[in-house]
Amino acid sequence: xxxxxxxxxxxxxxxxxxxxxxxxxxxxxxxxxxxxxxxxxxxxxxxxxxxxxxxxxxxxxxxxxxxxxxxxxxxxxxxxxxxxxxxxxxxxxxxxxxxxxxxxxxxxxxxxxxxxxxxxxxxxxxxxxxxxxxxxxxxxxxxxxxxxxxxxxxxxxxxxxxxxxxxxxxxxxxxxxxxxxxxxxxxxxxxxxxxxxxxxxxxxxxxxxxxxxxxxxxxxxxxxxxxxxxxxxxxxxxxxxxxxxxxxxxxxxxxxxxxxxxxxxxxxxxxxxxxxxxxxxxxxxxxxxxxxxxxxxxxxxxxxxxxxxxxxxxxxxxxxxxxxxxxxxxxxxxxxxxxxxxxxxxxxxxxxxxxxxxxxxxxxxxxxxxxxxxxxx
Amino acid sequence: xxxxxxxxxxxxxxxxxxxxxxxxxxxxxxxxxxxxxxxxxxxxxxxxxxxxxxxxxxxxxxxxxxxxxxxxxxxxxxxxxxxxxxxxxxxxxxxxxxxxxxxxxxxxxxxxxxxxxxxxxxxxxxxxxxxxxxxxxxxxxxxxxxxxxxxxxxxxxxxxxxxxxxxxxxxxxxxxxxxxxxxxxxxxxxxxxxxxxxxxxxxxxxxxxxxxxxxxxxxxxxxxxxxxxxxxxxxxxxxxxxxxxxxxxxxxxxxxxxxxxxxxxxxxxxxxxxxxxxxxxxxxxxxxxxxxxxxxxxxxxxxxxxxxxxxxxxxxxxxxxxxxxxxxxxxxxxxxxxxxxxxxxxxxxxxxxxxxxxxxxxxxxxxxxxxxxxxxx
Numbered sequence: 001x002x003x004x005x006x007x008x009x010x011x012x013x014x015x016x017x018x019x020x021x022x023x024x025x026x027x028x029x030x031x032x033x034x035x036x037x038x039x040x041x042x043x044x045x046x047x048x049x050x051x052x053x054x055x056x057x058x059x060x061x062x063x064x065x066x067x068x069x070x071x072x073x074x075x076x077x078x079x080x081x082x083x084x085x086x087x088x089x090x091x092x093x094x095x096x097x098x099x100x101x102x103x104x105x106x107x108x109x110x111x112x113x114x115x116x117x118x119x120x121x122x123x124x125x126x127x128x129x130x131x132x133x134x135x136x137x138x139x140x141x142x143x144x145x146x147x148x149x150x151x152x153x154x155x156x157x158x159x160x161x162x163x164x165x166x167x168x169x170x171x172x173x174x175x176x177x178x179x180x181x182x183x184x185x186x187x188x189x190x191x192x193x194x195x196x197x198x199x200x201x202x203x204x205x206x207x208x209x210x211x212x213x214x215x216x217x218x219x220x221x222x223x224x225x226x227x228x229x230x231x232x233x234x235x236x237x238x239x240x241x242x243x244x245x246x247x248x249x250x251x252x253x254x255x256x257x258x259x260x261x262x263x264x265x266x267x268x269x270x271x272x273x274x275x276x277x278x279x280x281x282x283x284x285x286x287x288x289x290x291x292x293x294x295x296x297x298x299x300x301x302x303x304x305x306x307x308x309x310x311x312x313x314x315x316x317x318x319x320x321x322x323x324x325x326x327x328x329x330x331x332x333x334x335x336x337x338x339x340x341x342x343x344x345x346x347x348x349x350x351x352x353x354x355x356x357x358x359x360x361x362x363x364x365x366x367x368x369x370x371x372x373x374x375x376x377x
Numbered sequence: 378x379x380x381x382x383x384x385x386x387x388x389x390x391x392x393x394x395x396x397x398x399x400x401x402x403x404x405x406x407x408x409x410x411x412x413x414x415x416x417x418x419x420x421x422x423x424x425x426x427x428x429x430x431x432x433x434x435x436x437x438x439x440x441x442x443x444x445x446x447x448x449x450x451x452x453x454x455x456x457x458x459x460x461x462x463x464x465x466x467x468x469x470x471x472x473x474x475x476x477x478x479x480x481x482x483x484x485x486x487x488x489x490x491x492x493x494x495x496x497x498x499x500x501x502x503x504x505x506x507x508x509x510x511x512x513x514x515x516x517x518x519x520x521x522x523x524x525x526x527x528x529x530x531x532x533x534x535x536x537x538x539x540x541x542x543x544x545x546x547x548x549x550x551x552x553x554x555x556x557x558x559x560x561x562x563x564x565x566x567x568x569x570x571x572x573x574x575x576x577x578x579x580x581x582x583x584x585x586x587x588x589x590x591x592x593x594x595x596x597x598x599x600x601x602x603x604x605x606x607x608x609x610x611x612x613x614x615x616x617x618x619x620x621x622x623x624x625x626x627x628x629x630x631x632x633x634x635x636x637x638x639x640x641x642x643x644x645x646x647x648x649x650x651x652x653x654x655x656x657x658x659x660x661x662x663x664x665x666x667x668x669x670x671x672x673x674x675x676x677x678x679x680x681x682x683x684x685x686x687x688x689x690x691x692x693x694x695x696x697x698x699x700x701x702x703x704x705x706x707x708x709x710x711x712x713x714x715x716x717x718x719x720x721x722x723x724x725x726x727x728x729x730x731x732x733x734x735x736x737x738x739x740x741x742x743x744x745x746x747x748x749x750x751x752x753x754x
Contacts, residue, residue, distance in 0.1 A: 040698070040699075040702045040704055041695070041698060041699075042699060042704050042706040042707075044704065044705060044706070045705040045706060045709075046706070047706065047709075047710075048690075069698065069701065069702055070673065070694070070697075070698040070701075073674070074673055074674055074694060074698070077674045077676070077694075078674075078676060078692070078694060078695075084692075084694070084695055084698075085695060086690050086691060086695070296447065296451055297450075297451055297454045297455075299454070299455060313425075313463050314463060315455070315461075317447070317451060317454075317455060317461070318418070318455075318461055318462060318463070320447075321417070321418060321446070321447040321451070321461075322417075322418075322419060324446065324447075325417045325446055327417055327419050327421065328421060328422040328705055328708060328709065329419040329421070329422060329423070329424065330419075331705060332422075332424075332705065332709070333424075
């Protein structure tokens with residue numbers, strides 16, 4: 001029995017977009033879904049109760065950050081990450097690779113693993129596919145991600161090919177030490193840079209393993225939106241229909257709406273909380289930079305179409321004041337609204353898919369937001 | 378009809394401590410009470426809903442900060458401070474004097490008022506007793522404080538005498554422009570430095586005006602606790618029994634518990650939120666410096682005797698991690714607990730007063746906290 005199962009409930013007849021449900025031991029969630037990121041055992045500025053209130057069903061934890069601080073001894077003593085941070089729902093953890101690769105020098109990456117210096121105290125560490133699984137086992141996440149080699153952009157064809165093939169070998173090593181599939185799921189990760197044939201090679205290799213789900217990594221790393229969407233298009237028919245597909249690190253409205261059209265089920269990004277803390281609100285009409293002087297005496301909500309706690313109780317003028325005065329409450333309220341907006345956007349997407357109207361939904365989304373319609377569909 | 382009325386309900390037969398109720402247009406609250414400080418139109422890190430949840434009945438606003446930012450044009454357009462910050466309960470505003478005096482140079486203080494430079498943009502301003510009332514009128518607070526000259530410590534006898542006498546003259550000027558006693562209450566402020574006869578002179582002068590309540594200012598400014606308590610002792614019988622007494626800027630547990638014994642009804646202090654953001658918890662057993670290594674694997678609550686949301690849901694180990702990782706949630710949760718503790722401490726004090734057991738309560742408080750019993754009673 002797998003710790004995580006996926007049920008494809010409906011494919012939109014208008015668009016092919018997928019509506020489904022993922023079940024875990026800590027609860028189930030419908031897809032497509034946005035997953036808030038809880039880097040350091042907290043979704044920044046939010047309590048677990050508030051995450052429940054905005055209908056966040058699953059959150060992320062960052063293996064690298066938790067490994068470095070508070071460290072696995074503390075997490076193990078707490079009985080895992082769920083208990084440590086008092087979050088009862090499902091948790092997905094990344095492999096730690098993304099952060100480690102950004103800290104490592106090129107010569108530190110070998111077939112065996114990656115060596116790097118901690119950003120906190122400079123201490124040296126060595127991350128391997130096996131160790132990543134070991135750490136995620138201690139974290140006790142419902143979904144673990146394999147250690148992959150995240151290909152930077154731009155990268156040469158040979159570099160991207162070597163990376164994806166190493167990622168496949170690292171997946172084999174991760175599977176070898178994955179001794180508890182009934183407790184924690186393991187997802188493999190499709191790489192391949194921005195080369196269509198390499199993406200397809202990677203998708204074929206990675207999905208040849210019978211895993212409960214798959215990630216797509218190395219996208220939204222600086223390339224144009226069209227390039228990213230092309231990479232999703234070329235692997236769409238290779239990815240198994242009956243497994244969930246997680247587009248890693250992507251979570252802006254346009255990118256999510258377009259990716260759902262290409263069969264993606266799960267998203268995560270620090271974007272909503274990061275820009276929220278800096279005073280930017282994400283709305284159905286585009287971004288609202290709340291610290292702008294034009295909002296000084298604007299006593300309307302951030303987004304009149306939004307039903308969140310923030311939009312029902314606070315004005316743009318008040319939020320602008322809080323952000324300009326560097327008040328924690330301002331960062332809290334904008335993080336709250338932004339997370340609500342993205343979670344609710346995916347809820348609306350699920351409803352549109354079920355009603356076989358997802359293409360209409362995409363058009364309406366672009367129209368409301370004042371965007372140029374650039375969907376390739 | 379006065380905007381604010383006070384009812385002395387019971388005097389503790391064991392100690393003389395007072396239990397009463399203050400009524401305002403925005404609701405009533407029992408005394409003795411701790412009032413959280415909302416300097417910049419927010420009690421730092423807390424929503425109005427959370428303040429309600431911890432039973433905060435009245436909060437403070439700082440006239441100086443709100444005058445400088447967002448400015449009175451914005452507050453007036455919002456319809457006052459209650460509406461601007463979405464707080465429905467009573468609000469007390471200070472005069473702005475305390476902050477202005479700390480920014481002014483000695484030569485900037487005259488009989489007419491105080492000139493100073495804004496800490497935000499350096500612009501020059503001139504605060505008078507009349508202007509302070511005008512600003513507080515725009516803020517729409519339930520209780521306004523007169524502009525006073527806060528005597529520093531130490532100060533010479535002559536300096537303290539001149540300050541208190543000017544404060545009395547400034548009260549007359551404030552009363553002259555207080556044209557709406559049915560909408561907003563005005564409290565005068567007792568000064569007098571650390572000289573018993575000057576404190577008594579000030580108490581007699583200030584309470585000769587028929588005002589709905591009185592503040593005691595210029596205490597807890599660096600002097601020993603015993604000196605402060607002596608200053609309260611010498612004015613205790615001069616202050617009218619049927620009016621509430623507000624000890625300005627005092628809000629640590631020992632200081633509050635001792636001051637209640639000397640007839641004080643209202644307190645405020647930034648202490649709980651300030652030390653909370655820095656990772657210190659206030660508990661019935663004294664202060665807990667949560668970032669200390671000893672708490673790294675301590676999975677007990679901050680205070681096992683505390684019934685607050687934080688103590689019911691989070692461990693010392695988790696809070697330590699959050700504070701060390703500089704996470705907003707850590708600052709939020711410690712602010713929450715600390716405010717709850719002080720508000721609850723005053724609730725327990727009220728119950729002890731009603732039961733005529735306030736001296737027993739003080740002894741128990743010192744015993745639990747491991748303090749040396751230094752009450753002069």
